[in-house]
Structure formats: C-alpha cells, structure tokens
Amino acid sequence: MTTRPAEQPQAHRSGFACLVGRPNAGKSTLTNALVGAKVAIMSEKPQTTRHTIRGIVHRPDAQLVLVDTPGLHKPRTLLGERLNDLVRTTWAEVDVIGMCLPADEKIGPGDRFIARELARIQRTPKIAIVTKTDLATKKQIAEQLIAAEQLGREVGLEWAEIVPVSAVKHYQVDLLADLMIKYLPEGPPLYPEGELTDEPEQVMVAELIREAALEGVRDELPHSLAVVVEEMLPREGRPADRPLLDIHANLFVERPSQKAIVIGAGGQRLKEVGTKARRQIEALLGTPVYLDLHVKVAKDWQRDPKQLRRLGF
Numbered sequence: 001m002t003t004r005p006a007e008q009p010q011a012h013r014s015g016f017a018c019l020v021g022r023p024n025a026g027k028s029t030l031t032n033a034l035v036g037a038k039v040a041i042m043s044e045k046p047q048t049t050r051h052t053i054r055g056i057v058h059r060p061d062a063q064l065v066l067v068d069t070p071g072l073h074k075p076r077t078l079l080g081e082r083l084n085d086l087v088r089t090t091w092a093e094v095d096v097i098g099m100c101l102p103a104d105e106k107i108g109p110g111d112r113f114i115a116r117e118l119a120r121i122q123r124t125p126k127i128a129i130v131t132k133t134d135l136a137t138k139k140q141i142a143e144q145l146i147a148a149e150q151l152g153r154e155v156g157l158e159w160a161e162i163v164p165v166s167a168v169k170h171y172q173v174d175l176l177a178d179l180m181i182k183y184l185p186e187g188p189p190l191y192p193e194g195e196l197t198d199e200p201e202q203v204m205v206a207e208l209i210r211e212a213a214l215e216g217v218r219d220e221l222p223h224s225l226a227v228v229v230e231e232m233l234p235r236e237g238r239p240a241d242r243p244l245l246d247i248h249a250n251l252f253v254e255r256p257s258q259k260a261i262v263i264g265a266g267g268q269r270l271k272e273v274g275t276k277a278r279r280q281i282e283a284l285l286g287t288p289v290y291l292d293l294h295v296k297v298a299k300d301w302q303r304d305p306k307q308l309r310r311l312g313f
C-alpha cells in the first residue's frame with residue numbers, strides 16, 4: 001500500500017486590486033469578465049467610470065476585490081484634481097495594480113502619463129495587461145508585449161508580470177486572476193459569498209441614468225452632466241407582492257442650452273431617457289420602479305467646490 005504525502009492546505013488569500021489604463025483601454029469589460037457578471041457600467045466612449053465600483057472574484061482559495069477607479073487625466077478643473085487624488089489614494093491602498101494596454105493601439109502619451117504616475121507608487125506590484133488581443137494579430141500582440149516592457153523601463157517601473165488577455169473571448173482571464181491573487185496577502189474572505197458589488201445602489205442608479213441621458217449627445221455634453229439620486233423609497237401602501245420603488249433624481253447641467261438638449265423638443269427626449277434608465281434600474285434592482293427625473297442648471301458645477309461636494313465628488 002502506498003501512502004501519499006500529506007497535502008499542504010493552501011492558505012486562503014484575500015485583498016484588493018485595481019485596473020488602470022487610459023480611457024477605452026478595456027478596464028470595465030475586463031472587470032466584468034473577471035467577476036463573471038455585469039457590475040461596472042460600460043460604454044463605447046471614454047471616461048464614464050467615475051465612481052469606485054467593486055466587483056468580487058470569489059474562489060475557494062481566494063477572494064479578489066476589484067476596485068475600478070476613474071480614469072486619471074491631466075487635471076484642468078477642480079473635479080479633475082479631486083478625481084486624480086482619489087485615484088492615487090486607491091492605488092496606494094490596493095495589493096496589486098493591473099495596467100491595461102490595448103493590443104490594437106500603439107502606446108501613447110496617455111499611457112506614459114499613467115505609467116509615470118504608477119512608477120511613483122513604489123510598493124504595490126504592477127501587472128502589465130495587454131488587452132483586447134482578439135482585435136490584434138499575433139505579431140501585433142508580440143510587439144505590444146515588448147512595448148509594454150519598454151514602457152516600464154522608460155518610466156522606471158518593473159512589471160511583476162506581463163500578460164495578454166481578451167475579456168471578450170475570455171482568453172487568459174482566469175490566468176490573470178491567478179496572477180493577481182498571487183500578490184494578495186493571506187487572509188479570510190473580506191465579503192460574504194454572493195456579493196458582487198458593494199457600490200451603494202444609489203450611485204449605480206445614478207450612473208445608469210447618466211448613461212441613458214448621455215446617449216447620442218455625448219459630444220455636446222461630455223463632462224457637464226451630473227446625476228444625483230435624491231430619494232429612493234418603497235411606495236407606501238403597496239401589497240407585498242406588488243412593490244414599487246419611487247426614485248427621484250436630479251440631472252445637473254451647466255448651461256440652459258444643455259438643459260434643452262437633455263429635455264428635447266416637448267420633453268420627448270427626457271421621456272425616452274427615463275424609460276430606458278427605468279428598465280435598466282428595474283433589471284439591476286429586480287423591482288418595479290417609478291422614476292422621476294428633473295433637469296437643473298447648476299452653473300459651472302465642475303469648478304465650484306461647494307457644488308462638487310453636493311454632487312458627491
């Protein structure tokens with residue numbers, strides 16, 4: 001009879017990671033692929049991920065909490081500076097950072113800016129992730145892996161790993177999870193199983209409304225729209241099997257002309273925005289919703305500290 005050597009029980013690891021990269025680098029999509037559910041709000045256009053949204057990878061041996069930071073950008077307004085501070089604070093607190101570099105686009109000044117900032121965060125291990133490999137040829141991918149390595153050398157940061165992935169084809173996504181988990185400290189799960197996100201519901205609801213309101217008019221009001229959910233309450237006196245959630249939200253724009261764009265002729269556009277957002281909120285929360293939207297002009301809210309605080313930045 002042969003005796004097998006006693007298996008060493010693997011220590012459970014848990015901790016935080018964040019994905020960084022310039023707008024459109026594929027951070028949200030990769031977050032969703034890692035977590036296996038739609039948590040971050042995606043869009044075709046840059047810089048919509050303003051809030052810290054967390055997805056959690058649950059495994060028997062580990063729990064990886066993904067913190068999705070807003071894009072770091074050259075600050076031109078107070079809002080820009082606040083966002084950048086938030087990004088740096090997040091970077092210094094996580095256990096591992098993944099920098100996304102799309103395989104189908106050359107590394108540019110935007111990537112360099114972020115990499116240079118990353119190099120200043122010394123202790124945290126950083127992984128270079130070449131994303132969207134399904135959009136590139138083998139040759140392009142190989143070149144991008146080399147370019148990523150060179151980028152690290154150029155800015156004085158040593159990548160802990162360099163890994164190509166495709167979130168869409170789920171290529172090497174699990175490998176990436178393994179690599180990130182390797183850098184987490186030993187510890188018990190931080191969140192109960194089944195919890196995909198701890199983003200306050202109101203923030204996610206506000207994001208969904210913002211997304212719907214920006215659709216088709218992004219070029220006209222890219223950063224000039226903020227959404228604040230004022231109230232989210234179950235309608236009183238409803239039977240238990242037919243609940244209704246009342247949501248009141250304000251959409252803030254900076255100029256009357258922008259208000260007109262959001263509302264549209266005869267209020268038609270706002271109505272459509274409301275319908276679209278309501279459907280998504282109902283899907284997110286799993287309950288019927290009555291959505292009440294108001295558009296308000298808050299002049300220069302991006303530059304006014306008091307207004308920024310009121311709008312939750």
Ligand SMILES: Nc1nc2c(ncn2[C@@H]2O[C@H](COP(=O)(O)OP(=O)(O)OP(=O)(O)O)[C@@H](O)[C@H]2O)c(=O)[nH]1
Pocket residue numbers: 021022023024025026027028029030042043044045046047048049071131132133134135165166167168169
């Ligand atoms: N083909 C392909 N497309 C991808 C992949 N990952 C992301 N995309 C697309 O690239 C675009 C940007 O992806 P996002 O995940 O929103 O990028 P992001 O970095 O979160 O962007 P911001 O929120 O603007 O910072 C979207 O249109 C995605 O569908 C991928 O692996 N393959």
